[in-house]
Amino acid sequence: xxxxxxxxxxxxxxxxASDRRVVDVLREDLGLTGTKEGCGAGECGACTILVDxxxxxxxxxxxxQLQDKAVTTIExxxxxxxxxxxxxxxVEHGAVxxxxxxxxxxxxxVNLLSLHPEPDRNRxxxxxxxxxxxxTGYVKIVDAVEAAARAMAEGSKx
Amino acid sequence: xxxxxxPRSMNDxxxxxxxxxxxxxxxxxxxxxxxxxxxxxxxxxxxxxxxIQALKGVMVHGDRMVILAGTPLSHLLREPxxxxxxxxxxxxxxxxxxxxxxxxxxxxxNVCTASPAGDTLAPLYALDARVExxxxxxxxxxxxxxxxxxxxxxxxxxxEILSAIHVEKPHPEAIQxxxxxxxxxxxxxxxxxxxxxxxxxxxxxxxxxxxxxxxxGPTVITCxxxxxxLIGQPLSMDRLTQAAAIVQKAxxxxxxxxxxxxxxxxxxxxxLLRICEQKMGNP
Numbered sequence: 001x002x003x004x005x006x007x008x009x010x011x012x013x014x015x016x017a018s019d020r021r022v023v024d025v026l027r028e029d030l031g032l033t034g035t036k037e038g039c040g041a042g043e044c045g046a047c048t049i050l051v052d053x054x055x056x057x058x059x060x061x062x063x064x065q066l067q068d069k070a071v072t073t074i075e076x077x078x079x080x081x082x083x084x085x086x087x088x089x090x091v092e093h094g095a096v097x098x099x100x101x102x103x104x105x106x107x108x109x110v111n112l113l114s115l116h117p118e119p120d121r122n123r124x125x126x127x128x129x130x131x132x133x134x135x136t137g138y139v140k141i142v143d144a145v146e147a148a149a150r151a152m153a154e155g156s157k158x
Numbered sequence: 159x160x161x162x163x164x165p166r167s168m169n170d171x172x173x174x175x176x177x178x179x180x181x182x183x184x185x186x187x188x189x190x191x192x193x194x195x196x197x198x199x200x201x202x203x204x205x206x207x208x209x210i211q212a213l214k215g216v217m218v219h220g221d222r223m224v225i226l227a228g229t230p231l232s233h234l235l236r237e238p239x240x241x242x243x244x245x246x247x248x249x250x251x252x253x254x255x256x257x258x259x260x261x262x263x264x265x266x267x268n269v270c271t272a273s274p275a276g277d278t279l280a281p282l283y284a285l286d287a288r289v290e291x292x293x294x295x296x297x298x299x300x301x302x303x304x305x306x307x308x309x310x311x312x313x314x315x316x317x318e319i320l321s322a323i324h325v326e327k328p329h330p331e332a333i334q335x336x337x338x339x340x341x342x343x344x345x346x347x348x349x350x351x352x353x354x355x356x357x358x359x360x361x362x363x364x365x366x367x368x369x370x371x372x373x374x375g376p377t378v379i380t381c382x383x384x385x386x387x388l389i390g391q392p393l394s395m396d397r398l399t400q401a402a403a404i405v406q407k408a409x410x411x412x413x414x415x416x417x418x419x420x421x422x423x424x425x426x427x428x429x430l431l432r433i434c435e436q437k438m439g440n441p
Contacts (some may be wrong), residue, residue: 019160019204021191041192043345045258057258060187062162065206108257129344130256 005066007032008076014063022066023047023058025051034074034103038132045131048104049073055111055130074103077110086110089148091142097135104131109145112147118149159202168212169300171205171295175317178203183319185213185228186263188237188255189271211268213321216240225323227290231278232257233364234265243327247281248335256344266320271404272306275373279306280353281336283370283378285325292321300322300361307368308376332357335433338372339425341416346392349417352429356393362386374409381408384430402427 003014007030017025026032026049038046040059047058050072066072078084083091086109096102104129112119112127119127125138133141165171175181181203183281184190190212193199207213213228216237223239227437231251241248254260254268268278269289279302287302291314301366302323305313314320328334333356342345351372355367367385384401391397411422 033241040195042188042255042259042262045256048258054261055258056261057188060262062187062189062191062206064162064164065208067164126344127257130258132345154330 001062001064003067005068006070008072014066014150017063020063021059022049022061022063024099025063025066026058027107030077032061032073033114036100036103038100043132045108046101048107050107050111053111053114055108072107074106077106084110085151086145086148087115089144089151092142093147095141095144097133097137101131101133105133105141109148113149113152117153119145121146132149160201163203163205164209164393165205165207166209167209168292168309171207171210171319174205176208176294177234179206179316185267186230186259186378188259188263189267189273201247207264218243218327221327222329223325224290225265225325227269227320227322228264229266230261231255231263231265231268232260235260244281244285244325244330244334246284246336246355249334249336250277250281250338250351250353252422253338253340253343254379265323269302269306269323270312270314270320272308272310272312272377274309274378275348275351275377277338277372279378280351280370280372282323283324284355285328285381286368289320290317290322291318293318297321303378303380305423306377326331329353329357332366337429337432339429340440347416349427350374350411350422350429351428354430354433356388356433358393362392364391364393369405369430371405371409371426371429372415374411374422376410379409379426383408393434395431397433402430404416405430431435 001018005012023037026035036046038044042057042060048055049058051069080086086106090096108128108131121142124142163174165174183205185207207228213226215226216239217224218239240330265278268276282302288299289302289305290299335354338348338351340348353370355368359365367388370380372378384404387401406423406427409426411419413419
């Protein structure tokens with residue numbers, strides 16, 4: 001049985017994987033290793049992906065659940081020569097240390113800013129509360145998301 | 159290879175459940191898939207409910223509300239009917255898991271998992287919710303307090319799913335309160351939680367009280383004696399303190415890796431005192 005979906009804008013057909021987890025299909029079959037597996041139990045958020053724009057845990061989804069869906073992984077956010085403003089702000093503000101949580105953090109932040117372009121720090125903390133970081137203490141991550149919101153507001157001015 | 163099926167309609171679902179009677183049915187997967195991966199549940203064929211639109215949404219018929227069981231928790235928070243009429247439930251959902259868990263997990267899943275720490279359960283008990291159980295050929299309904307038997311145990315039968323939750327809107331002026339105590343705000347199992355719905359007269363006399371505690375017994379504990387102690391009296395710190403002592407005798411918490419039984423018992427009573435703090439501004 002094949003699964004048809006869109007991954008980072010590309011029509012994709014996944015073969016023979018209905019009983020595998022989405023995180024395994026992304027990493028092992030499709031080589032999209034930006035998505036990380038931390039706890040494998042829904043408690044760390046390292047495996048966050050966007051499914052039809054909504055953050056979900058790819059460790060707790062079976063591949064068949066991708067059928068007809070549009071998936072965005074961290075590889076679909078920005079490009080190495082032209083980072084997304086959220087990625088740019090993470091670099092600028094030292095919001096990345098070991099980097100393991102970063103893909104999930106960035107995707108949760110991108111989703112937040114698409115819904116709330118001017119979030120306060122509380123809203124940012126709540127939006128990222130499912131993504132654990134063991135290095136930074138979160139302050140620099142929240143700083144980065146605030147800065148990204150400002151940069152995106154500037155960028156969208158005519 | 160195990161099968162994972164994605165029914166699009168109730169008819170699809172019944173046909174698949176008929177063909178695979180041993181399959182596990184899940185909606186968000188935030189509980190079942192974790193247990194299966196850790197080996198607590200043996201591998202099974204799976205049927206995922208997430209694409210069945212007939213299981214999603216909230217309906218209001220006069221004073222009655224129907225919450226369809228497959229509605230993701232985060233979607234319930236976007237339903238004005240929930241935030242307006244059932245703030246006790248909305249508050250509980252706000253502190254359930256994390257944004258990611260709430261995008262995936264459903265209210266029906268939280269009920270069927272029947273964890274003593276399930277965050278939506280205490281509000282649903284306080285609301286006297288009824289669960290609707292559907293099979294291919296029948297629909298039955300029973301109070302949630304009868305449906306849940308113990309940790310992970312319910313009256314759900316093979317071939318049945320939890321299809322909806324029915325509640326009556328509380329009085330528009332009722333005080334609706336929920337609080338959960340855990341190690342951190344997000345992604346923490348509750349150590350104790352309490353849902354309370356109280357109606358006061360214009361003179362401040364408690365006319366009705368419905369109280370329910372989570373994580374302090376094998377199922378949610380509703381302490382009628384404590385509610386009775388409050389009813390007919392002005393809502394005061396003294397009265398709540400006496401009711402809290404009754405609650406502390408009624409609960410039967412366990413000691414586990416998260417907290418001791420004594421701590422949970424103390425917190426269960428103290429949570430009641432917060433009603434006064436938060437609603438009367440009179441600590």
